[in-house]
Each structure stands twice: as structure tokens, then as C-alpha cells.
Amino acid sequence: MKDQELIPHLFRTEYRKIVAVLCKRFGFEQIETAEDIASETFLTAAQNWSYNGAPPNPAAWLYNVAKNKAKNYLQRGSTFETKVAPRIINDTDTSYENDLDLSPQNINDSQLQMMFAICHPVIQPEAQIGLSLRILCGFGIEEIAEAFLSNKETINKRLFRAKEKLREEKIKIEFPGPTEIENRLETVLTTIYLLFSEGYYSVSQNQTLRKDLCLEAMRLCTMLTENEPTNLPQVNALLSLMYFHSSRFDARINKNGEMVLYGEQDTSLWSNELIAKGVYYFHKAASGNKLSKYHLEAGIAYWNTQKDDTKEKWENMLQLYNRLLQIAYSPVAALNRTYALAKANGKEEAIIEAEKLKLANNQFYFALLGELYTGIDREKAIENFKAALSLAKTAADKQAMQRKMDELRKNSGSINLP
Amino acid sequence: MDEYALIMRHEDGSKIASPEQMEIWMKATMDWIGGIAAQNKFVSGTGLLFDDAKVVHHDKMVTNGPFGEIKETIGGLIVVKADSVEEAAEFAKGCPVLGGEGNTMEVRKIARRHDAQ
Numbered sequence: 001m002k003d004q005e006l007i008p009h010l011f012r013t014e015y016r017k018i019v020a021v022l023c024k025r026f027g028f029e030q031i032e033t034a035e036d037i038a039s040e041t042f043l044t045a046a047q048n049w050s051y052n053g054a055p056p057n058p059a060a061w062l063y064n065v066a067k068n069k070a071k072n073y074l075q076r077g078s079t080f081e082t083k084v085a086p087r088i089i090n091d092t093d094t095s096y097e098n099d100l101d102l103s104p105q106n107i108n109d110s111q112l113q114m115m116f117a118i119c120h121p122v123i124q125p126e127a128q129i130g131l132s133l134r135i136l137c138g139f140g141i142e143e144i145a146e147a148f149l150s151n152k153e154t155i156n157k158r159l160f161r162a163k164e165k166l167r168e169e170k171i172k173i174e175f176p177g178p179t180e181i182e183n184r185l186e187t188v189l190t191t192i193y194l195l196f197s198e199g200y201y202s203v204s205q206n207q208t209l210r211k212d213l214c215l216e217a218m219r220l221c222t223m224l225t226e227n228e229p230t231n232l233p234q235v236n237a238l239l240s241l242m243y244f245h246s247s248r249f250d251a252r253i254n255k256n257g258e259m260v261l262y263g264e265q266d267t268s269l270w271s272n273e274l275i276a277k278g279v280y281y282f283h284k285a286a287s288g289n290k291l292s293k294y295h296l297e298a299g300i301a302y303w304n305t306q307k308d309d310t311k312e313k314w315e316n317m318l319q320l321y322n323r324l325l326q327i328a329y330s331p332v333a334a335l336n337r338t339y340a341l342a343k344a345n346g347k348e349e350a351i352i353e354a355e356k357l358k359l360a361n362n363q364f365y366f367a368l369l370g371e372l373y374t375g376i377d378r379e380k381a382i383e384n385f386k387a388a389l390s391l392a393k394t395a396a397d398k399q400a401m402q403r404k405m406d407e408l409r410k411n412s413g414s415i416n417l418p
Numbered sequence: 419m420d421e422y423a424l425i426m427r428h429e430d431g432s433k434i435a436s437p438e439q440m441e442i443w444m445k446a447t448m449d450w451i452g453g454i455a456a457q458n459k460f461v462s463g464t465g466l467l468f469d470d471a472k473v474v475h476h477d478k479m480v481t482n483g484p485f486g487e488i489k490e491t492i493g494g495l496i497v498v499k500a501d502s503v504e505e506a507a508e509f510a511k512g513c514p515v516l517g518g519e520g521n522t523m524e525v526r527k528i529a530r531r532h533d534a535q
Contacts, residue, residue, distance in 0.1 A: 319445075322452030326460055334456040345449070353453050 006054055007046055014059055015042065015138040018066045020110035021102055023135070024173045025070070028117070028166045035135075037073060041066045063102040070100045110173075111136065112227055115220060117173045119188040120166065127162035128191045129198065134159060137216040146206060147198055147213060181229060188224070189238055189294070192217050196242050200249075207257070211249060218242050225281070236285035237294035243278030244301035247271045258396045267307045275305045296324040300336075314343035331359050335368050347372050363391035363401075370404060382408050419499045421461055421528040422506035426493045426513060428521035430468040446514035454498055454509055463496030489520040497528060 015038055022034035044065055045058075055061040118131045126148070133139040133147070145155045176184040199213025221239040224230040251269035254260050282298055299320045303313050321337035334357055342350030351372045359365035366388035373381035382405050389401035431440055454460045468491075473481050485491040493515065500506040503525060510516075510523035 318452070319448055322448045322455065325452060325455035326463075329455060329458045329460075334458070337452060337456050341449070341452075353456065356453070356457055358457075 006058060007042065007049070010045075010058055010062065011042055012138045014062055015039075016136055017107045017111065018062065018102070019135055019138075020114045021100060021107060022066070022070060023114060024106075024110040025100065027173065028163065028171060031163050031167075033073065037066060037069045040069055044069075063100075067100040067102065108223070108227070112223060112230070113173045113175055115188055115223075116176055116184055117166065117171050119191040120169075120171055120184075121187050122169050122171070123162045123165050125191065125194060127158050127165075128187070129195050130155060130158050131162050132191060132195060132220070133213075133216070136220060139216075143209060146209060147202065149202075175229065178229070182232070185224075185230060185232065185235070189221075189234065192221050193238060193242075193294075195220075196245075200245055207253065214242070214246050214249070218246070225284070233285045233288040233290065234292035234294050236281045237292060237298045240278045240281035240285055241294055241298040241301045243274050243281060244298065244305050247274035247278065247305055261400070262304070270305065270307075278302065278305070291323075293324060293328040296320050296327075300324070309343075311344065314340050318344045331362055331365075335359070335362075335364055338368060339371070342372055347376055351376070361391065363388045363393075363397065366391065367401065367404075370401075374404075374408065378408055419501055420530075421497050422500050422503065422509075423495050423497050423524075423526045423528055424506065424510045424513065425495045425524040425526065426515045426521075427490045427524060428493050428515045428518055429488045429491060431493070432468070443514055450512045450514060451496060453512065454496070459499045459509065461497040461499060463494070465494035466492055468493075489518075490522070503527060 018038045018041060019034055022037055023031055026034050041062055045062060049055070115132070115136060118135060119128050123131075130144055130148075133144050134141070139147075141152050141155055141159075145152050148155065175181070196214050196217035199210045199215075199217065202210055202213075218239065221235060221242065224235045225239060247270050248262075248265065250271070251265040251267070252260055260266075278298075279302070282302060285295060285298065300317055303317045303320070306313050318337065318340040321333060321340055325333055325337060338350055338354045338357065341353060351369075354365075354369055354372055357365060366384045370381050370384035370388060373384060385401050385404045385408075389398055389405070392398045392401055431443060435443070451460060451463060471483060471485070473483055473485060475481065498506060498509050500509065506525050506527075507523075510525050513523055515521045516523060
């Protein structure tokens with residue numbers, strides 16, 4: 001790897017490890033110090049390596065510098081007098097560990113513990129994602145701002161407030177106990193899934209950034225599966241689901257950067273490798289006796305990776321949606337369920353069910369009704385696509401609805417009305 | 419919005435139907451519940467099994483049934499959200515249990531805590 005690319009690459013992989021270990025060491029009260037030391041380490045690397053070239057083992061070099069900076073910080077000034085020294089004086093049994101432990105085990109443990117500390121219910125979900133991106137994923141403030149379609153000031157404020165709150169509540173950077181862990185894991189998984197969804201569904205034009213968000217979410221989830229206390233069925237189910245979704249990443253956007261609907265995707269661009277990974281984790285998830293919403297969503301996502309339009313596929317998806325809606329209703333799930341119902345039980349029944357949904361402010365509701373009425377009642381189909389068009393926000397969505405209406409009018413031989 | 423219990427009263431399906439028919443009823447029931455859940459009106463639900471069931475009488479005698487009239491046996495219940503008992507009854511109309519003559523759906527409002535004096 002060329003030297004110019006090396007530092008940004010290392011920043012992404014090593015910054016978070018160093019910060020995690022430092023944060024664990026110093027606690028949330030000194031989280032800024034931890035971030036400063038980590039940042040300074042990279043600054044030193046940038047200065048040093050541009051003169052001397054990159055060292056043979058760059059990561060080890062970074063760790064050494066970080067250790068020394070941490071040591072200097074601890075030995076300097078009031079921190080030493082008021083916080084550290086009294087502990088050494090009073091602590092005659094335990095030897096004071098002045099050195100930063102950057103062993104693989106501690107790096108791994110620190111990051112996991114940070115994950116639980118950051119994904120804590122006392123701070124807002126957006127703040128959890130923001131902090132995760134910053135501290136766990138090594139994203140820059142600008143990148144985070146772009147991901148959220150926000151600006152640097154807002155993001156900085158959000159992260160600042162979140163750290164304040166974590167300090168106030170004295171949140172410790174540690175593994176929750178065995179009785180708490182499943183509960184706390186809920187919040188962690190929600191954050192990871194939100195992070196993934198940001199990347200998968202966001203309207204940001206930056207394709208690389210969006211893919212990175214998905215990959216980071218999957219990386220964090222993978223870490224959880226690699227540690228025994230968190231290697232639980234629902235964690236594997238979530239990872240499986242993310243693999244299934246991401247298998248279509250390359251097919252979802254066309255050359256013009258527009259969203260390609262599922263039914264119109266070039267299935268040769270679906271990644272069989274990612275689907276296979278999804279299946280692997282799906283099997284791992286099939287243990288224990290609790291069925292989480294992630295299991296159901298993973299099942300649905302699995303069927304979405306099967307291109308053949310079989311009765312089996314849609315019947316299975318229908319039943320999975322039936323159960324998903326019972327434990328976790330969402331308008332999206334309701335609409336998708338109705339589509340599966342149309343495929344499994346027929347359009348007539350689906351139309352009746354769809355009309356009951358009454359999601360009047362939802363463009364996709366009218367788009368679905370338009371689809372369902374197509375081939376059954378042309379006027380109603382056009383009427384619904386028109387309603388969808390009026391609610392559509394993006395140019396791509398508007399064009400899609402217009403195309404549907406044009407298609408219907410063309411087939412009947414009528415003049416194209418605006 | 420209030421919560422209503424929709425109580426299914428019917429005889430033991432396994433006594434009158436083949437496994438294939440039972441499967442068809444299962445799908446119909448799941449689709450019916452899914453339809454209510456899709457409207458965001460589903461709260462909870464459970465089947466009540468006919469096997470391993472007992473009746474305890476006023477003299478503390480424990481027997482294996484019968485559970486009242488055969489077609490009045492409770493087979494399960496779901497709880498839905500509705501603005502009126504009429505709306506709840508509309509939901510009940512969709513239950514496949516009603517395909518059998520003599521079967522019924524009982525619709526009862528769930529008592530809210532502050533209703534209890």
C-alpha cells in the first residue's frame with residue numbers, strides 16, 4: 001500500500017482500537033483525552049513517516065507511540081497528583097500498571113465493552129450511532145455529518161452532549177453482568193441495525209460511504225458473534241439478515257445512481273458469496289428457544305435472495321411477515337406483507353386487505369395499491385399511482401410512478417395525459 | 419382505543435378434521451391474525467390446547483372435561499385494539515373458526531385497570 005493511502009487506512013482500523021483501550025483505561029470522564037492522544041499519535045505518524053517513510057510494522061509503531069503519550073500524560077501535572085498518586089500510595093498490594101495494554105485480547109475486550117457503554121439507553125439512538133461511528137468505527141466528523149445529511153456543528157454538539165450524559169450517569173466501560181446482558185444487547189443490536197439501515201436506505205449520494213456504513217455495522221455484529229457471552233441466536237440472526245441484504249448492494253443502484261427496484265434488478269449482480277455467508281449465520285442463529293424479530297427478518301431476507309418466483313417463496317414470506325407484524329409492527333412490513341399475500345393468495349384478497357391498511361400519507365401504500373389494481377382495474381391503478389406520485393419526494397420515485405401510469409395508458413391505447 | 423378479547427369457541431379440530439385440513443385452517447388463522455397485525459391492531463394471542471386439559475369443579479374434583487357444550491369449548495383467544503365493540507366484531511368475522519356451523523366468536527372488552535373499583 002502506498003504511503004499516502006497507509007495512514008487513512010490505518011486510521012480507520014487502528015484509531016478505534018487505540019481509543020477503545022485508552023477510554024477503558026481513563027474512563028468516560030477523560031474520553032476527550034483518550035481521543036486527543038489517539039489523534040496526536042496519528043499526527044506524529046504523519047509527520048514522522050513523511051520524512052522517514054513508513055516503518056515495517058506500522059500498527060506496532062502506532063501502539064508504541066500511543067503508549068508513550070499515555071504514559072507522559074499520566075505522569076504530567078495534576079492528574080498524577082490528585083488521581084493517580086494517591087492510588088499508588090494506598091495500593092500497596094497491586095502493582096501499578098503504567099503501561100497501556102495493547103494486546104489483541106485487551107483491544108478486543110475494550111472495543112466490546114465500549115460498544116455496550118456507547119449503545120446505552122440513556123442517550124438518544126442518533127447519538128448512539130454517532131458515537132459508534134466516531135469511537136468504534138473511526139469515522140471523521142465530516143463523514144458522520146454526510147451520513148446523517150447534517151453538518152459538522154450539529155454532529156459535534158450531538159456527540160459532545162452524549163459524552164456529557166454518559167459522564168453524568170457514570171456509565172462504566174465494562175461488560176454487563178449475565179442477568180443484564182440480554183437486555184443491554186437489545187440496545188446494541190438496535191443501534192447496529194440502525195447503522196446498517198443508514199447505509200442501506202439513506203438518500204446520500206456517496207455510494208462508498210453508504211457501503212462503509214453497512215460494512216461497519218456488519219463488522220461490529222461479527223465481533224459480537226466472536227465472543228462467547230454475546231454469541232447469541234439473535235446476534236447471529238441480525239448478522240445473517242445484514243449479509244442477505246448486502247448481497248444485493250451492487251444491483252440496487254444503476255449507472256445513474258438511481259435506486260433499482262427489487263423486481264427490476266439484474267440478478268447476476270447479486271453476490272452468491274454474501275448469500276452463502278448469510279445462510280451460514282442463519283444456521284448458527286437456529287438455536288435456543290427464543291424467536292426474535294431478527295430471526296423473522298432474516299428468514300424474509302433469505303427468501304428475497306431466491307430469485308425464482310415460486311409459490312413456496314411467497315407463502316413462506318407471507319407467514320414470516322404474519323409473525324413479524326405480531327411482534328414488531330411497521331408500515332413497511334405491513335406493505336411488504338400485503339405484497340407477499342398478493343403473490344401467495346391472489347390479488348383480489350390482497351386488494352381487500354390493502355384497502356384496510358389506510359396508510360394515507362405513505363407514497364408506497366398507493367404505489368402498492370397501484371400494483372395490485374394493475375390487471376384488475378386500470379382506472380383504480382392509475383388513480384393510485386397518481387396519488388403515489390403526488391406524495392413522492394425524490395425525482396427517482398416520481399419518475400417511477402409516472403412510468404407506471406404511462407405504461408397503463410399506453411396499453412389501453414389512450415392518449416398520454418400529463 | 420380499547421382492547422378486546424376475541425374468544426374462539428369450537429370443538430376440538432383434531433377430532434373432526436384430517437391433518438391436511440388442520441394445516442389449511444392453520445394457514446387461514448395465521449393469515450387472519452396477520453391481517454389484523456398489518457393494521458397495527460393486534461396485541462396478543464394464544465391457542466388453548468385440547469390435550470392435557472382439566473376441569474376443576476366446585477367440590478375441588480378434577481376431571482378431564484367436557485368443557486361445556488362441545489362447540490362452546492374455548493379453543494383460543496386473541497386481543498385486538500379497536501375503537502368500538504362493533505369494530506372488534508368486524509375483526510372477529512374474519513376468523514376461520516366461523517366456517518364451522520355452531521362455532522362462535524365471543525367479543526369482550528378488556529377491563530382497564532382504572533375501571534376496577
